[in-house]
Amino acid sequence: MSQEFDKSGYWKANLRLVGLCMTVWFIVSYGFGILLKDALNSFSLGGYPLGFWFATQGSIYVFVALIFFYAWRMNALDRQFGANED
Amino acid sequence: MDLQTLTYIVVGFTFALYIGIAIYCRAGSTGEFYVAGTGVHPVANGMATAADWMSAASFISMAGLIAFLGYDASVYLMGWTGGYVLLALLLAPYLRKFGKFTVPEFIGDRYYSKAARLVAVICLIVASITYVIGQMKGVGVAFGRFLEVDYDIGVYVGMSIVFIYAVLGGMKGITYTQIAQYCVLIFAYTVPAIFISLNLTDNPLPQLGLGGMMADGSGLSMLDKLDQTVTDLGFAAFTEQKGTTLNIFLLTASLMIGTAGLPHVIVRFFTVPRVSDARTSAGWALVFIAILYTTAPAVGGMARLNLMDTIQTGEVGDPAGNLAYEERPQWFRNWEATGLLEFEDKNGDGRIQYYNDANPDFAATAAAAGWKGNEMVKVDRDIMVLANPEIAKLPNWVIALVAAGGLAAALSTAAGLLLAISSAISHDLLKGMIAPQISEKQELMASRIAMAGAIGVAGYLGLNPPGFAAQTVALAFGLAASSLFPALMMGIFSKRVNRGGAIAGMLTGLLSTLLYIFWFKGWFFIPGTEMLANTPDNWFFGISPEAFGAVGALLNFAVAIAVSRASDAPPVEIQDLVEDIRVPRGAAAAVDH
Secondary structure: OOOOOOHHHHHHHHHHHHHHHHHHHHHHHHHHHHHOHHHHOOOEEOOEEHHHHHHHHHHHHHHHHHHHHHHHHHHHHHHHHOOOOO | OOHHHHHHHHHHHHHHHHHHHHHHOOOOOHHHHHHHHHOOOHHHHHHHHHHHHOOHHHHHHHHHHHHHHHHHHHHHHHHHHHHHHHHHHHHHHHHHHHOOOOHHHHHHHHOOOHHHHHHHHHHHHHHHHHHHHHHHHHHHHHHHHHOOOOHHHHHHHHHHHHHHHHHHHHHHHHHHHHHHHHHHHHHHHHHHHHHHHHHHHOOOOHHHHOOOEOOOOOOOEHHHHHHHHHHHOOOOOOOOOOOOHHHHHHHHHHHHHHHHHOHHHHHHHHOOOOHHHHHHHHHHHHHHHHHHHHHHHHHHHHHHHHHHHHHEOOOOOOHHHEOEHHHOOHHHHHHHHHOOEEOOOOOOOOEOOOOOOOOHHHHHHHHHOOOOOOOOOEEOOOHHHHHHHHHOOOOHHHHHHHHHHHHHHHHHHHHHHHHHHHHHHHHHHHHHHHOOOOOHHHHHHHHHHHHHHHHHHHHHHHHOOOOOHHHHHHHHHHHHHHHHHHHHHHHHHOOOOOHHHHHHHHHHHHHHHHHHHHHHHOHHHOOOOOOOOOOOOOOHHHOOHHHOHHHHHHHHHHHHHHHHHOOOOOOHHHHHHHHHHOOOOOOHHHOOO
């Protein structure tokens, strides 16, 4: 491997991004869907109690968005640090 | 045309399609056999991953679980999708960069140890074999119910189809067949759901229908109506939590970590051309999975409502409010014939009472109405998806489609698992340990023989299901979560974890999880050998055996880090390897051995 780019800066930026995404991942599923479900159920989204909606629908939509967000940001990081494949 | 002829035509057509694809996509090299020559487009790979992942359990059992467990079944929805976030962020791109063929190969190289590789191979084979038994059973059941052939013949037909396209095509054939299978299964799953959602709520999107208003003019929302219908008969409300929060939390975590650690899923991300493709491909996989998973709550909830309304046709307590047994619909009779639905006229009134007779608060209401116990003595959860189109009075071609969809789900998962097993045997055991000198051609032949052998073993176990077949999900996910996932993740994110730490960690996770599962389910699942009855009162802190994988994973992390800290850092070339897999650049060159 060539050393012409800032490997440790690239890795730190990646870890920050992973940390951010994992935090959101935890909040929507374990937070909204499980631990805070009862509190959120006093609100509703259409006919869904909100906590129930997060557990059965919302968390899954957020997971999908998170993966694409991560891929998009990482591709940008790859280019910024010159770590990309081509 | 009658249902059976129609089902034969639909299922026959899909099988012909799978075989045609297999002949078109033969594998010519080990690279094509193990990882489809790393030439699969990320969207196509996402679709294949979705079919690989969604098994008979996702297609048939999950909506049934939701129907009867309500909110508590959301652990499966979150657990089996949230794992893809872990995969996409923590494993897939780095393992693709590593650029080899199997999961044990990474563990063996990263921890510079054949012993570590062997532990990984054992976990992989045990997890995959247990998992594949369920698929073979699913194939047999689907054939038995829809084509009215023997269970055994169903298993043989399933084995032959998988044999043709998996042995011939390897990962390449499997990938393109899985894409076709995804299309069949998702169509078969969503079409009945759309019809049922339209019937009940006038909304064609089941995801919105479940949160919509009832179309019957009652002015109630779908979920309120469902909660009311079930609580009127003494059952717990659909949206209410029944289990303990700790267990729901840990079960979700175990399923997520287990999903990310299952080798047959991970290896799918070795097939895409570039590291950045591995990232987006995980996203596409989850999109295709989410279409089914977000539909499942509606399928489960609406099936439950339709079932209750079919039996309790009027007011609770009014003798005429219960369906007369003689007037039961045709689907009821069909499923009675399979033994999965059973009725017993306990109070001899010729009508069906379906209520929760274990609920003390409801006993007075039941006694006043002259009810003498729940008369639906058996309602198998697995029939909900299969019976759903019949319960909702949908046309025959929809029912035929559901049969083909169930088979597609079972076959696509079985093929993925069989590939993981055969490559672990030919690549990790044979080429990696026993006979490193064999040529590529010999290895390719060995992998085909291993695949044929694995199909034989899976078929044998499908024909003679061991008593523990139903328990295997806990085992497969437990092993993947407690042993494989932590080793893979630490291998990427830590340069400090060394050989001794990884082996100690994997064994700790593996053995603690096995011990906990066997403690409550019997040693090697032999009935009568369990140390404590498998009830929530006996569980350690109320943690069910299925939910223990997350604890095993934590133990694995803790032991691996502690042992590594107390011993020398890994050699410099291993630290360089870790540095290298963290950066996408140079991935294309890494493919060749």
